[in-house]
Amino acid sequence: MxxxxxxxxxxxxxxxxxxxxxxxxxxxxxxxxxxxxxxxxxxxxxxxxxxxxxxxxxxxxxxxxxxxxxxAPRKRGRxxxxxxxNPEAGQAIGIDFARRGVHVAAANVAHEIVGSASEPHAADLTWAERTDIAQRLVRSLTGGALQFGALSAIGVGVVGPLTDPGGEAAYSRDIDGLPELLHKRFGVPVLLDNNTRLAALAESVWGAAAGDEDVVYLRLSHGVGGGLVVGGSLHRGAYGLSGEFGHITVDTAGAPCECGGVGCLETVASVGAVLDSYRAAGGRADDIAALLAALDSGDPAARDVLRAAGSQVGTVLAAVCNAVGPGVIVIGGELAAAGAALTGPVEEALNAHILPLSRHRLDLRQATLGEVGGALGGIRLVLREFSVLSR
Incomplete structure (x- = not known):
């Protein structure tokens, strides 16, 4: 957009x-x-x-x-x-408006990252208030003197499905007025995309899949989403709705999902779903940090709920991989901090369901960019699509 x-x-x-x-x-x-x-x-x-x-x-x-x-000097002629x-050609800015925080990053034409910054906020902040935070963070990175030069655009990530102009999503987050507000504040065009898809793009450039051109990225957070990088480019789909892996059905008799479906991956592998499962098994944890602490202490209930979630994740990823044939899978989000307790079952399910020819050609990796991945993806969007076309 x-x-x-x-x-x-x-x-x-x-x-x-x-x-x-x-x-x-x-x-x-x-x-x-x-x-x-x-x-x-x-x-x-x-x-x-x-x-x-x-x-x-x-x-x-x-x-x-x-x-x-x-x-070596030329023997004759010029x-x-x-x-x-030219690293001085200008600065590309990426902004990620997450559910409860704003993340920004800056880089130059040579893909050298100038810096990044983040600030948490309450979930009910207005777009104007979030944009105020973004402006302040950008100024902190650039010394108050933003120099776009040839890079006359900013890349912005938002939560939730995002259609192409003229498209119509069945469900979508209300972002009315945000692109126009950002354009007014920064004075340059705005490239808008889903922040999880942008994180996928960033991981293929600076992160766990750097240098790989065909990547599946899955984020296990308060929601479950993902992104596809195909041939080095972000794949959006016909209507800008690709990467919604969290809404693939894993249990036809499962819990209702906010998308209107039933038994989606998000209902079993999001942070909230895993915590609910742990508490139903007798555990006590108010957040993911408490669950991970229980896991470190050897709590079998914590291990079992992560194994169950990982198995479902691996089954979904196997289906995705059989369809698109990536070389690398990257798993990010808060739940990925569980490490082998989660990725072990994911890998087992992958091996059980993926095509035999693919088993030894596919790498499963943990994301490395953390919460700033979406903002870095916004930068890559600018550098790849519009930096040299804006005269």
């Missing part, structure tokens, strides 16, 4: 964006490269490459220098011109 910028997303625009991202990714991976080396790595035609590089130089995303400091990402 985009506010404040006209979207030009025809075939030629998408092709050019892909070429620009290819060149930027090569410079991130290899550092300083000549145009000839870029041509070898990218396999773009000479004409196309020079056009793309010219645009990147004009936008300030890339800078040129006469030669690399350690390059020195070889080399290209690098």
């Amino acid at each position: 985009l506010c404040g910028m006209q979207s030009h997303d025809g075939p030629l625009a998408r092709l050019r964006r892909g070429h620009e991202e290819l060149v930027l990714d090569l410079l991130r991976k290899h550092g300083r490269l000549s145009r000839g080396e870029l041509g070898t790595h990218s396999r773009l035609s000479r004409t196309t490459l020079y056009d793309i590089v010219g645009g990147l130089l004009a936008s300030g995303a890339v800078v040129a220098s006469a030669s690399a400091p350690d390059a 020195p070889v011109e080399t290209l690098t990402l």
